[in-house]
Amino acid sequence: MSAVLSSTASRPPRGGFDARRFLVRYGLFFLLVALVVAFSWMRPSFASAANINDILRTASISAIMFLGLTWIIAAGEIDVSFMSVAALGTMIVAGLIQTGAGWPLASAVAVFFGLVFGCLNGLLVAVMRLPALVITIATGGLAGSIAAAIGKGTSIPFNSVGFVGIVLNANVDIVPVLAILVIALYGLALVLQDRTTFGHYIYAMEQNREAVVEAGVPASRLLFLLYGLSGVLSAVAGVFLAADLSSGQPYIGASYFIDGLTAVLLGGMALKMGKPNVIGTLVGVLLLASLLSGAALLGWTDSQRQIVRAALLITGVALVVWTRRKTRAQL
Amino acid sequence: MKTLAKNPIYLRILAFVVLLAVVAAIFQSLTPAYLSSNNIHALLRHMAVQGLAALGLTFVIVVRQFDLSFPGVASLGAMTLGWLIASNFGVGAGIAGAVAVGLACGLVNGIAVSYLRLPDIVATIATGGLAIGLSYFYSNGTSISKNFFKSGILDLNDAKYFGLDAPVAILALTAAIAALILHGSRFGRAFYATGENRVSAVYSGIRVKAYVLAAFAICGALSCLAITLLVASSGAANVTAGSQLLMPAYAAVYLGAALFGAASVPATIAGTLLMSAMLNGFTLMAVPYFYSDAIVSTVLIVAIAAFDPKVSAALKRLRPARSPKALASTSLREVRS
Numbered sequence: 001m002s003a004v005l006s007s008t009a010s011r012p013p014r015g016g017f018d019a020r021r022f023l024v025r026y027g028l029f030f031l032l033v034a035l036v037v038a039f040s041w042m043r044p045s046f047a048s049a050a051n052i053n054d055i056l057r058t059a060s061i062s063a064i065m066f067l068g069l070t071w072i073i074a075a076g077e078i079d080v081s082f083m084s085v086a087a088l089g090t091m092i093v094a095g096l097i098q099t100g101a102g103w104p105l106a107s108a109v110a111v112f113f114g115l116v117f118g119c120l121n122g123l124l125v126a127v128m129r130l131p132a133l134v135i136t137i138a139t140g141g142l143a144g145s146i147a148a149a150i151g152k153g154t155s156i157p158f159n160s161v162g163f164v165g166i167v168l169n170a171n172v173d174i175v176p177v178l179a180i181l182v183i184a185l186y187g188l189a190l191v192l193q194d195r196t197t198f199g200h201y202i203y204a205m206e207q208n209r210e211a212v213v214e215a216g217v218p219a220s221r222l223l224f225l226l227y228g229l230s231g232v233l234s235a236v237a238g239v240f241l242a243a244d245l246s247s248g249q250p251y252i253g254a255s256y257f258i259d260g261l262t263a264v265l266l267g268g269m270a271l272k273m274g275k276p277n278v279i280g281t282l283v284g285v286l287l288l289a290s291l292l293s294g295a296a297l298l299g300w301t302d303s304q305r306q307i308v309r310a311a312l313l314i315t316g317v318a319l320v321v322w323t324r325r326k327t328r329a330q331l
Numbered sequence: 332m333k334t335l336a337k338n339p340i341y342l343r344i345l346a347f348v349v350l351l352a353v354v355a356a357i358f359q360s361l362t363p364a365y366l367s368s369n370n371i372h373a374l375l376r377h378m379a380v381q382g383l384a385a386l387g388l389t390f391v392i393v394v395r396q397f398d399l400s401f402p403g404v405a406s407l408g409a410m411t412l413g414w415l416i417a418s419n420f421g422v423g424a425g426i427a428g429a430v431a432v433g434l435a436c437g438l439v440n441g442i443a444v445s446y447l448r449l450p451d452i453v454a455t456i457a458t459g460g461l462a463i464g465l466s467y468f469y470s471n472g473t474s475i476s477k478n479f480f481k482s483g484i485l486d487l488n489d490a491k492y493f494g495l496d497a498p499v500a501i502l503a504l505t506a507a508i509a510a511l512i513l514h515g516s517r518f519g520r521a522f523y524a525t526g527e528n529r530v531s532a533v534y535s536g537i538r539v540k541a542y543v544l545a546a547f548a549i550c551g552a553l554s555c556l557a558i559t560l561l562v563a564s565s566g567a568a569n570v571t572a573g574s575q576l577l578m579p580a581y582a583a584v585y586l587g588a589a590l591f592g593a594a595s596v597p598a599t600i601a602g603t604l605l606m607s608a609m610l611n612g613f614t615l616m617a618v619p620y621f622y623s624d625a626i627v628s629t630v631l632i633v634a635i636a637a638f639d640p641k642v643s644a645a646l647k648r649l650r651p652a653r654s655p656k657a658l659a660s661t662s663l664r665e666v667r668s
Binding site: 078124128130131133134135137138139140141142144145146148149152153250257258261265301302303304306307309310311313314317318321 | 443448450453457458460461463464465467472577578581582622623624625627629631632635636639
């Protein structure tokens, strides 16, 4: 049933040092370090306090958006509506601020609509067992369309960034407060993922959903929860994004689409050999944010960066598949 | 599910015609211009673009894979076409170049998915991203319309073949060929067998990898043919041209599959016709363009949900209990079938 990566039994541990496994498992960390060192060497301003602060802030917003997605892909399903829900979040905030509502109300409404779309996905995919990819393409289209309709097809700028802006722009030394909050969130997620049955069930569902159901686990309810979580977190990221950009952007989703899948799937390589996990996603997000900033400093065009990103995604997936290949059926 | 699947085909055709008539009647009553000959021509032209992309996707869906790259591939095809025409290579070379690019991208997808065994969704998202990135190289992302008027590409939209508008004729011809392959030859059976049960297809001597490869290649090539018609009607090639193909194509294939029980060429054409009839109607009523995605996605969700066997089974359980006699007779019928 896995929509993204076909399930495989992990290879039994062998004695000795397996260079290929080691490379896949820790390669992403080395890549991140290498990229940061290379960019700082070529453009010393990359390592300046202001730039690091900027990278961490961008990465934090993406990290919030991709947490739910990480677990959905880990559970063997897919969600391609997350970026449109985030775009809808920015537009709801912008639309309400424009009509004079306060930030607390605006963000609450945005998060509520994130929850609505998350639950809609959950209802259709988890409870009614409809095909996840096509359904989330459709719900994503719906969210994007509503986002565009709020602004009549254009973006909505606003001036006050309210309490969200205060949180967003607060710093402890050079680390944004938002990054600290995200680290706390991911720490909590790590505990949930690796130390609770909730986390074990997620990975078990990817391996064999029927077996999980037979074992008495309410798999549908679990998956519903994951989609709901993804919707809410995407909308929260949208609220921060709106404050960061001081506007609502109906078409901002497109740029987060490949980023999200790249971060989750590349991150899945790290530590767990192809199974998406929260630490991997965090590293993936940092990698992409560094790439964005470094590419801007080096003067790459958007299309060059897009090509690098897509190449990174396909290389990562190929690496995962090829290291796990020996256990795959030869069809 | 059983009873639905056993319905004779003419009942399904009747259902489709009734649905189409209802849509047409509603829009005709709202905007009198809807059934005018001019508008029908416009509707069918719009349908030609969507239909070609959806036809290609049908092959991929039949082998039970997903292709998310064709919008990006189509953009690359559009820019290739624009660049070839702007460089005075002529319309023929332009169209051939665009379709060749689509075919090449489709082959890359097919090789990645079937021979390198990469997961289809992620691999095609990545190749689609690559294609969009590459499409910027022709003109740094600006749209190309140089030489378009002189070269005669615009005639592709206005010419008439066999009494039909050229785009409609191209769609009809392509659909006929696709139907011949998919429903009138052993290749078609092999496509369906590959999708239905890959393992047993392998043991039946079908080269499943080659068929998956072929499905992706057809999808790539047809999406570029579709974009050629779109470029011909809009008069310019730009890098976002393909992005409007993704959802309507999926909606058409799934709507058709829902109406006719399985993805097939006539089903896709029927699905496209319904989608185009609706979208054209809303355009005529001056509904702003940004609502069209909402309409398409709502139709898509409703189509998938309404015709899903699990959902109809669940709905049956919701019905009030019948008398024991009726229940016995239905269960008897079920046993017999």
